Amino acid sequence: MDNIEQIKSRINIVDFLREYIELKKAGANYKALCPFHSEKSPSLMISEDKQIWHCFGCGEGGDIFGFLMRMEGIDFPEALRILAKRAGVVLKREDPKLISQKSKLTDVLEAAALFYSAELLKSPIATEYLKNRELFKETIDNFRLGFAPQSWDALTSHLISKGFKDRDIILAGLANQKEIGGKIYDRFRGRVMFPIFNHYGTVVGFTARVLPEFDDGKLGKYINTPETPVYKKSQILYGLNFSKQEIKRQECAIFVEGNMDVIGLWQAGFKNVVATSGTALTTEQAILIKRYTSSIIMSFDADSAGIEAALRGIDVALRAGLHVKILEIPKNELGEPIVKDPDELVKKAPELWKKAVQTPKHIIDFYIDTNLCKYKLDDPKENADFCNLIISQIKKIKTSVERALWLKKLSVITGVHERDLRVEILKGRQNTAFPIAIKETEKIQEKNIEFKYLALLLGVLNEESQYLQAVSSDMLNLEIAKEFYRHIILYYNDNKLFNLDKFRAWIEELGKDTLILDKLLLLKDKEYANCTEDEVQRELKALSLYIINSYIKNKRKVLEKEMMLIEKEGNDEKMKNILEEFKKLNV
Structure with a gap:
């Protein structure tokens, strides 16, 4: 068994897709709203037996690899590495040509994180700083905090010695390059390092906090990895890799502003927390968190910038379909915040933080309280x-x-x-329901008619074989449906009975792909899982009549055009043949 098959055998597609979308049972399969196009009724079907998924709305489909690649916008090598790690499969040594650019960068970043962690143990100044921030060893180890030495080439020299190329070190955001001479040098120096992880736990960047002893005032207190092919700030929620299971369990995520807020709250036992890393909530972040919960509590710093960030984030969250509440920093008798941020509050007054989490404000109350004084x-x-x-x-x-x-x-x-x-x-209130484009819907339905007919026929062929005589393969328009229908007719005529498993084996013996068979079975569950036998019979009859009538209608149009041409030619023999065909259509 190769790596891919091992991974697919260890990761159940239903469990995997549940981390992204809500699944509902549909017969032997599952259905869901497709995340790849806008829809109101579920079109995406998942077969646990075949470990595949297919959307009958947009046509997307595949296995867990295809879903992950489509969902995360990554290539196959990266999807392979992510799923192998999850499945506990050790990949065989990779061909360097097959290693993607993103994989190279995450390798460099992982090596940098290991280097910074080792350097932290060597630095009394950095360890003292973290001790003063009241961080325990368990917390430091969990979040993999580190230290960048006050050196121009400590990291770059280390990475080059490990075989990494200058180009990849620069592209990962770990180094800059001198204009004269082209030598590279460390971007981060004299700073405590906070690895930034994506939601899988892969290091994609760093936040770096300068230590007071090394602060020359030239750069900010905090600096981040620049945007890279693997790090897009708007798409990352800091701490999600640690908190996603707890978020699912509590059915709620607490949003804070900074990395230290996440770390401090996690250490205090509040482990359903993520950070937007100093920015207002983005659409990408809202969509990401919605995989794990539909309810969020927004808790930002008590300053005006924090309030503005919360206000901007509310609209984004609501548009994404999230339920939003606001957690405000408690105020003293003068109406002033007692602390500046959640991290400070949970350290100085943990009971007040706990109470605030249990009694967040509704967004309307927040808007009223925030704006009333203005x-x-x-x-x-x-x-x-x-x-x-x-x-x-x-x-x-x-x-x-x-x-x-x-x-x-x-x-x-x-x-x-x-x-x-x-x-x-x-005033100006509009119907928020999406208008149904009737003509477009009819086109989609017409396209699906043939697949629905085939899907239902597979289940009743032994009792209702008359449909094979009534509907010929020529009456179908889609080539893939036409070819599959020919196989059904051929198999049934040879065997006089229809057995699904034997039919699948017969198809495979012909060297044909059985994917269309799997898709038809998914379609049958999607559309007809709750139908009675009578309802199935009525639907099958209606579908067959639609196909026959559509064929006759289209055939007539073709014959009418031919008649016009023949009339101009004056060919009586051809005209006689055309009229005979017309008579047959009317029988």
Whole structure:
């Protein structure tokens, strides 16, 4: 058994896809909304028996490798490495020509992380800094924290000695190159190193915090790996590789701003935490977290930048279909935040943090509290502006009852009658349901008619063989359907009985791919898993009539065109033959 087959035998496709999308049982198979195109009804089917998936909406399909490559935008060598690691399969020595650029970069970054970890043990200054930040050894080891020596070539010399090329070291964001002479030098110097992992646990970059002893003020306190082929800041949630299982268990993710917030909260026992790494939530991050939960609590720093980040992130999260609540840093009697960030709060007042997590604010309350102080409600214009601001958020709430309750609260705060607020809600309100493009839908249905006919026929052929005489293979338009139907007819005529397993073996003996058979069985479960025998019979009859009538309609059009040409030629013999064909169509 080769590496690929070993991996596929150890990773169940159903369990694997569940980490990305919600699956529902459909007969012997599973169905889901396809993540590769927009749809309201599930078109993606998964066969646990065959370990394959196929979307009947967009046509995408394959095995776990194809799904991972499509979902993550990676090539096959990288998908192979990721799945091998998950399956515990040791890959045979790789041909250098087959090692992708991304794989080379992650190898360089992993070697750098190991180097920084080793250097941390040699640095009393760095270990003292982490001790002062109250980080335990277990935490340091878990997050693989390290130290970049105050040297221009400590890392680069080490990596070159390990056989890595200058080009890959630079491309990974670990080194810069001098304009004169072209020599490379370490990007990170005199800094505590925080490896950045993707959600699989692969090192893709670093955040580096300068130690006070080495801070010359020329660079920022924190600097990050630049954007690289493996590190896109907008697509990474720091800590997700550590927290994703706990997020699933608790059905909620806590979003914080910085890496130290994640580390501090994780150490304190709050392990469903991720960080946006100093930026507002992005669409890519929202889609990523939705694989694990549909509920998030946003907790950002208490300064104005943190509040702005939360405000920008709320809209992104709502558009992604996430349920959002806000955790605010508690305030003192003067209305000032008692600490600057979640990490400090959990260290100084863990009970307050725990209470805040248990009682987060609804986003409408957050908008009201954040903006109320900015408006003078006794001024009609400012009151109206405040109402419109809050109404713009209430409009995003899906249920009418919840909208009504928030309008009631807004009415109490502003003194504006609920009826008038409701009028504003209705203004410009659009139906959020996606319009169905009827013509496009009909085209898709017409294309699927032949596949549906074949899918149903496979299940009833022994009892309903008359369909083989009524519908000929020439009546089908799709070549792949036409060829498969010919095989069904040929097999049945030879055997007078239809056995699915024997038919599959017969197809394989012919040297033909059985993938279409698997797809048809998936389609049968998708469309007809809950149908009674009578319903199946009615559907099969309707499908066969549709195919026959479509064939006759199209054939007539062809004959009519031929008649026009023959009429011009004046060929009576040909015209007679055409008329005979017309008569046959009308029988």
